Amino acid sequence: MTISNKEPTKVIRIGILGLGTVGQGTWKHLVCNAEFWPKILGVELIPTRASVRNLEKEREVSIESHQLTTDSHSIVDDPNIDLICELIGGVEEARELTLRAFAQGKSVVTANKALICEHGQELFKAAEDAGVGYGFEASVAGGIPIIKVLRESLVSNEFPLIYGILNGTSNYILTRMEKEGASFDQVLGDARDLGYVEADEALDLDGVDAAHKAVILAYLAHGIWVNLNEVTVEGIRRISNQDLKAAEDLGCRIKLIGVIRRNFSNNHVAVAVHPALIPLEETIARTDGVHNGVCLNGSVVGTVVLTGRGAGQDPTASSVISDLVDVVKHTREISSMPKLLHVSSSACSPASPEEIDGRFYLRLLVDDRPGQLAKIAECMADVGISLATVSQTPHENNEPASLILTTHQTNEHLISLALEKLKNLPGVMEEPVLFRMFDPNGVS
Numbered sequence: 001m002t003i004s005n006k007e008p009t010k011v012i013r014i015g016i017l018g019l020g021t022v023g024q025g026t027w028k029h030l031v032c033n034a035e036f037w038p039k040i041l042g043v044e045l046i047p048t049r050a051s052v053r054n055l056e057k058e059r060e061v062s063i064e065s066h067q068l069t070t071d072s073h074s075i076v077d078d079p080n081i082d083l084i085c086e087l088i089g090g091v092e093e094a095r096e097l098t099l100r101a102f103a104q105g106k107s108v109v110t111a112n113k114a115l116i117c118e119h120g121q122e123l124f125k126a127a128e129d130a131g132v133g134y135g136f137e138a139s140v141a142g143g144i145p146i147i148k149v150l151r152e153s154l155v156s157n158e159f160p161l162i163y164g165i166l167n168g169t170s171n172y173i174l175t176r177m178e179k180e181g182a183s184f185d186q187v188l189g190d191a192r193d194l195g196y197v198e199a200d201e202a203l204d205l206d207g208v209d210a211a212h213k214a215v216i217l218a219y220l221a222h223g224i225w226v227n228l229n230e231v232t233v234e235g236i237r238r239i240s241n242q243d244l245k246a247a248e249d250l251g252c253r254i255k256l257i258g259v260i261r262r263n264f265s266n267n268h269v270a271v272a273v274h275p276a277l278i279p280l281e282e283t284i285a286r287t288d289g290v291h292n293g294v295c296l297n298g299s300v301v302g303t304v305v306l307t308g309r310g311a312g313q314d315p316t317a318s319s320v321i322s323d324l325v326d327v328v329k330h331t332r333e334i335s336s337m338p339k340l341l342h343v344s345s346s347a348c349s350p351a352s353p354e355e356i357d358g359r360f361y362l363r364l365l366v367d368d369r370p371g372q373l374a375k376i377a378e379c380m381a382d383v384g385i386s387l388a389t390v391s392q393t394p395h396e397n398n399e400p401a402s403l404i405l406t407t408h409q410t411n412e413h414l415i416s417l418a419l420e421k422l423k424n425l426p427g428v429m430e431e432p433v434l435f436r437m438f439d440p441n442g443v444s
């Protein structure tokens with residue numbers, strides 16, 4: 001009798017909550033690579049069931065009807081399902097399903113940045129208490145493996161500065177406005193047609209999606225859960241073609257960036273999402289289209305820049321599957337996922353506006369009359385801000401003129417005082433437009 005010493009291949013059955021773009025991509029790539037998983041993991045990974053809103057909808061992956069349900073709970077509770085992918089989006093239902101899966105000893109992988117941003121603290125603790133894994137690589141920057149890089153590859157570093165493009169849709173819009181001179185509304189229409197824009201457009205256009213991701217990166221790098229209300233969040237709606245041209249004249253490009261700065265002398269952390277003029281020599285300034293890019297300034301490694309597709313079916317599925325593989329590996333080899341190693345022993349707290357230094361770009365629509373520029377300069381001087389450059393675009397007779405100013409180094413507190421004065425200054429005809437001038441070397 002021949003006795004085989006080969007153990008039978010174990011099967012891990014995966015339940016996918018939400019079979020939208022990313023869910024279908026995950027299913028597709030798990031199936032396409034089915035022969036590969038036993039070779040690298042010693043187990044088969046089989047997408048087994050998925051929850052959907054509409055059972056009748058046509059889908060690009062072939063799934064038998066008995067594998068679909070409208071009841072996500074039935075998948076979480078199914079004893080045949082070993083692992084859960086939470087890809088339904090939204091916050092409350094996703095939170096409840098995730099906690100329910102943990103309580104049943106099931107690891108969860110997610111792409112849900114809003115959920116982690118709002119409930120990460122609770123969910124990480126619940127996963128740890130339950131001894132299960134919680135993977136969230138796909139929640140930040142789509143296919144770019146930024147979470148793994150931060151918490152594993154760069155573990156010996158501290159990070160005075162992390163910044164980058166964290167929202168593909170807004171980067172697509174800005175790139176086309178800049179390169180083609182197309183209007184915001186025209187490109188937004190195209191972005192909608194291409195399916196880039198979130199159902200709630202404000203998430204992309206007003207910087208909220210990028211802010212969710214910045215909060216997650218701040219936690220990984222500094223161990224602090226910054227409340228979304230404490231994050232400066234500004235979107236791209238006020239960026240005009242004129243601003244993009246003026247930025248080019250200043251040797252810069254305007255990008256919507258997330259910025260996480262830590263001052264190690266007072267342990268203060270500042271998290272912000274806003275448009276910024278970035279010097280052209282920076283890789284992030286040249287990261288275009290739907291791509292994301294993250295620049296990490298590490299205390300040991302120096303500068304590392306990662307760029308790639310930040311959204312979409314295949315790149316995001318790539319990150320989801322990376323987490324699935326990690327969760328399976330770690331649950332087989334050690335009892336839990338690696339701890340977040342960048343959590344510093346010394347607690348940090350949010351920085352105040354006075355502590356956040358920088359230079360600023362201002363565009364003002366003004367009544368073109370004698371002394372107007374002097375009054376504007378006086379508003380700035382009153383709060384101690386010095387102007388670096390001034391340029392005026394003349395308009396036809398009696399029409400308002402556009403004034404573009406840049407400042408010398410000042411801080412967020414003083415510029416907000418100046419802005420208040422400018423808003424109320426006679427002859428200033430609309431709310432001033434303010435962007436930061438990003439200086440990667442001038443980190444306070």
Ligand code: HSE
Binds near residue numbers: 169
């Ligand atoms: N709406 C997001 C973006 C998708 O445009 O980047 C990925 O979070």
